[in-house]
Amino acid sequence: VDQSLSAFRNKTAIVGVGRTKSERNAQSNLMGHLGQALKAAVADAGLTPKDIDGLMIQTAPPEGFMDKVAEMLGLPNVRWAFQSWFHGRIQPTCIASAAFAVMSGQANYVACLSTGQALQSHRGRLTSDKAFENFREGGGPHLEAPEYGLFFPNTGAAMGMKKYFLRYGATEEQLGAVAVAQRQWAQLNPDAYFYGRPITIDDYMSSPYVIEPLRVFDHCVPANAGFCIIVTSAERAREAPKAPVYIAGFQGSSSGKERFIFARTGLGVGGQTEGSYTVDDMTVYRMADIKCSDVDIVGTVDAFSPMVPFTLEEFGFCKEGEALEFMQDGRTAPGGELPVNTCGGGLSDVESYGWGHEVDMVRQLRGEAGAAQVPGAKIAQFMSLDRSSVILANA
Amino acid sequence: MADKVAWPMPNISAANRPHWAAAKNHKLTYQQCLDCGSWIYPIAPMCQACWSERFEWRPVSGEGKISSWIVVRRAFHPAFQNEIPYVVAEVDLAEGIRVLAPVVNIEPEQLRASLPVRARFMDRSDDVSLLQFEPAKPA
Numbered sequence: 001v002d003q004s005l006s007a008f009r010n011k012t013a014i015v016g017v018g019r020t021k022s023e024r025n026a027q028s029n030l031m032g033h034l035g036q037a038l039k040a041a042v043a044d045a046g047l048t049p050k051d052i053d054g055l056m057i058q059t060a061p062p063e064g065f066m067d068k069v070a071e072m073l074g075l076p077n078v079r080w081a082f083q084s085w086f087h088g089r090i091q092p093t094c095i096a097s098a099a100f101a102v103m104s105g106q107a108n109y110v111a112c113l114s115t116g117q118a119l120q121s122h123r124g125r126l127t128s129d130k131a132f133e134n135f136r137e138g139g140g141p142h143l144e145a146p147e148y149g150l151f152f153p154n155t156g157a158a159m160g161m162k163k164y165f166l167r168y169g170a171t172e173e174q175l176g177a178v179a180v181a182q183r184q185w186a187q188l189n190p191d192a193y194f195y196g197r198p199i200t201i202d203d204y205m206s207s208p209y210v211i212e213p214l215r216v217f218d219h220c221v222p223a224n225a226g227f228c229i230i231v232t233s234a235e236r237a238r239e240a241p242k243a244p245v246y247i248a249g250f251q252g253s254s255s256g257k258e259r260f261i262f263a264r265t266g267l268g269v270g271g272q273t274e275g276s277y278t279v280d281d282m283t284v285y286r287m288a289d290i291k292c293s294d295v296d297i298v299g300t301v302d303a304f305s306p307m308v309p310f311t312l313e314e315f316g317f318c319k320e321g322e323a324l325e326f327m328q329d330g331r332t333a334p335g336g337e338l339p340v341n342t343c344g345g346g347l348s349d350v351e352s353y354g355w356g357h358e359v360d361m362v363r364q365l366r367g368e369a370g371a372a373q374v375p376g377a378k379i380a381q382f383m384s385l386d387r388s389s390v391i392l393a394n395a
Numbered sequence: 396m397a398d399k400v401a402w403p404m405p406n407i408s409a410a411n412r413p414h415w416a417a418a419k420n421h422k423l424t425y426q427q428c429l430d431c432g433s434w435i436y437p438i439a440p441m442c443q444a445c446w447s448e449r450f451e452w453r454p455v456s457g458e459g460k461i462s463s464w465i466v467v468r469r470a471f472h473p474a475f476q477n478e479i480p481y482v483v484a485e486v487d488l489a490e491g492i493r494v495l496a497p498v499v500n501i502e503p504e505q506l507r508a509s510l511p512v513r514a515r516f517m518d519r520s521d522d523v524s525l526l527q528f529e530p531a532k533p534a
Contacts, residue, residue, distance in 0.1 A: 146403035147525055148483055148497050149467055149475040159485060163463035166508045212466035212480075212503075257443075268462060269485065271437070271493065 005249075005287040012099040013237035013244035014392065015109070016045025016230035017359045022116065022193035022223040022350035030063045030115050033226030035073050038111060041228035046241040047109060049074055052230070054107025055081040056098045058091060058114045058353060069113065080107040086114075088301035088346075089253055089261060089384035091354035096250040096390070098231040109232045116225040116350035142262060143270070153262070154219060156270070157304035158211040160263035164306065165213065167267070168321035172213055174328060176204035178305040179217040179347055181333035186344025188334060188372035189360070193223045194348040218305040220346035227355035229362070245365045248379070249288030249391040259386045264310040266320070279316035288391040290379060292316045295391070297339050297364055297374055298332075299357035299382040302346040308332075311385050312340075339374045357382050358390070365394040400473040402519055411438045413452045418524045421516040423457045425492060426450040436492045457514030458531065459488040466503045486512055486528055500529040 018040025020033045042049060055078045057066045066083040069075075080101045084090050091114075098110035142156035164170060183199045186192035199217060207215045237244035253259075257271035268274025285291060292315055300311040309323030317338065318326045326332075332340035343349045343360035350356055361380035363369045383389035407415050417424040426435035428442035429449040435441075441448045464484035470476045482498045484506075498512060511531035516524040 143485075143495055145405070145483075145495060146472070147405040147519070147523075148495070149403075149470075149472065149478060149481060150483060150495075151403075151471045155465065155483070158465040159463050162465060163485075166463060209466070209468045212468055274462075 005283065006289060008099070008103070008250075009248050009287055009289060010246040010393070011234055012102050012231055012247045013234050014229055014247065014362050015232045015237045015240045015242070015244065016041040016043075016047065016228070017362045018042075018044055018228045019191060019356065019359045020226045021191045022221065022225040024193065024221075024223045028224045030059070030224060030226070031069075031072060033115050033224060034059075034064060034069065034113050034228075035226070037226035037228040038073055038113060041111065041230050044242065045109070045230045045232075047230070050077055051109050052111045053077045053079050054098060054101050054110030054231075056094050056110055056112040057081070057083040058086055058094050058112070058355070060086040060115075064113070064115065075111070080110065086353050087261075088303065088352075088354040089386045089388050091301075091358070092250055092382060092384065092388040092390040093252045095229070095231065095247065095358070096252065099247050099250070102231055102233050108236065109230055112229045112231060112355075114227045114353055114355040116223055116227075116352040116356065152211075154211050154214055154304055156260065156262040157218075157306050158214045160260065160267060160269045160310065161213050161306040163263070163267055163269050164310070164321075170321075170324040173201065173205060174324040175213070175218070175305060175309075176201050177324070177327045178308045179204055181327065181330065181336070182302070182308075182341050182345045182347045183217075184330075184333045185339075185342050185372060186348035188370070189343050189349060191225070192344040192349035193221045194344065214304060214306075217347070220303045220351035221348065223350040225350045225352060225356065227352055227359055229355065229358055243366055243394060245362045246393050246395075247390065248290070248393040249284045249286075249389075251282060251284040251287070251387060251389050253384070254387040261384075261386055262304065262307060262310075264314045264320075264385065267310070277313065277320040279314075282315070282387070282389075284381075284383075284389040284391055288379075288393070290391065292381070295379050295381045296377040297342055297361060297380040299341055299345070299354070299361055299380065301354055301384040302341055303351060305347060307385055308340060311383055314385055314387065315381075315383055315389070334372065339377075342369070342372050342374065354382055354384070361392055365392055402474045403472060404520070404523055405525075407523075410440065414438060415523065417452065417454070418516060418526060419522065421524060422454050423514045423526060424452045424454050425490075427453045434490050434492050455492070456489045459486040459494075459512055459528070461485075461498070461506065461508060461510045461512055461528075462487050462493060463508075464498065464506055482506065484512075484528065494526070496526040496528055498528045500533075
């Protein structure tokens with residue numbers, strides 16, 4: 001056991017969660033979603049608004065700037081507030097920041113708030129030739145290039161998937177299993193946007209390409225919803241009405257030329273060197289003192305379906321080039337051996353930048369996931385392709 | 396109607412202006428480090444290999460091989476309504492740089508991994524010419 005890392009294992013916990021139902025309504029009130037999620041989480045934790053003294057916000061600008069949220073939502077005692085860029089790959093670092101605020105005594109209860117709000121973001125800010133994500137250094141990090149007709153991050157995901165098909169010989173039908181499995185999970189989550197609307201692999205294969213090789217079902221749901229997670233110390237969590245869900249381990253985003261946010265390391269997309277891939281020793285597992293084979297439930301950043309098999313390979317759940325084959329025959333679907341994105345995820349619930357996944361994992365580890373409950377789940381891991389990750393455990 | 400829609404233009408900045416000025420003359424240039432000889436990519440204020448800030452904009456061969464590609468089949472912007480479907484590829488240049496650009500003069504079905512391609516330019520405005528690739532040998 002790594003003593004320096006184990007000092008952080010299970011020192012903090014999630015004590016309350018709340019969310020709203022996913023909806024596609026461009027007029028919906030995002031602050032209203034945030035407020036409802038906050039109220040639900042505070043009630044779930046057995047707290048009052050005055051108890052919340054930390055605020056972590058991860059929303060797509062300009063909505064939800066932290067300067068106004070505490071004031072608008074009636075949180076009078078916030079003494080630690082922080083805000084992050086909204087990509088799901090940064091979500092684990094948001095959770096870790098909240099945990100550090102608690103561990104260092106800067107706050108007792110940090111409310112982490114996020115909205116799925118890709119729908120609002122479509123108002124020309126994220127997805128057009130004026131989209132600000134296209135004007136970062138060297139162009140967008142997902143291969144956006146408006147002059148070449150590439151406006152969306154799905155460009156990078158499609159490029160990565162094609163590269164994977166070329167290198168490993170997997171098929172588009174195998175990729176369809178990702179969307180079908182997550183749609184099955186969404187049938188067990190009444191808050192999911194696609195609840196009540198299952199799809200089959202035939203539906204998938206007969207749907208049109210958007211950017212070949214990706215079809216419409218390979219894309220996340222741009223819908224609105226609000227999410228809240230309350231982080232506190234393990235000691236305080238043990239006094240709460242619900243059983244604590246401990247933050248057992250975390251690690252931040254890895255960055256640099258070998259990481260591409262829509263490709264597994266070594267795939268050979270963007271600046272990556274093309275080569276074989278084996279998993280390194282990762283901080284998140286050393287901190288939690290587990291191996292990936294101990295994980296009962298997996299959540300991944302899943303704005304586009306290729307990210308799911310790529311992430312399973314990045315963290316070692318599957319060997320290089322084998323994840324899509326593994327995901328056949330319902331192995332990651334309800335009842336499968338490795339439940340993945342059990343709320344329906346970005347593909348079938350809402351693009352929530354990981355917060356929907358995290359709320360769902362807490363409910364799973366408490367045994368509160370209803371029809372979606374994975375029997376006996378003890379350890380859940382959320383992760384992204386740039387290796388940011390959080391491991392949650394109920395003991 | 397479609398021809399009145401402004402074509403989206405690249406983000407030309409102080410850092411990449413020499414690259415676009417050369418492109419206007421149909422030359423593909425990137426920065427080469429004067430201390431260690433590495434090609435600096437992505438375009439940056441310093442060499443990623445040795446941190447030298449001494450570099451020169453130099454032409455590359457424009458020859459490369461297709462690494463991966465996508466076929467855009469939906470127009471996300473009115474300027475591209477008459478362009479779909481269009482192919483955009485990542486191309487590994489002979490100099491070891493992987494660049495992104497459309498591939499023209501080939502049908503999507505004829506594309507394959509490692510297909511040799513060469514650079515060409517499309518004049519898009521009085522100031523901007525855009526990099527494209529085409530098969531090194533006619534398809």
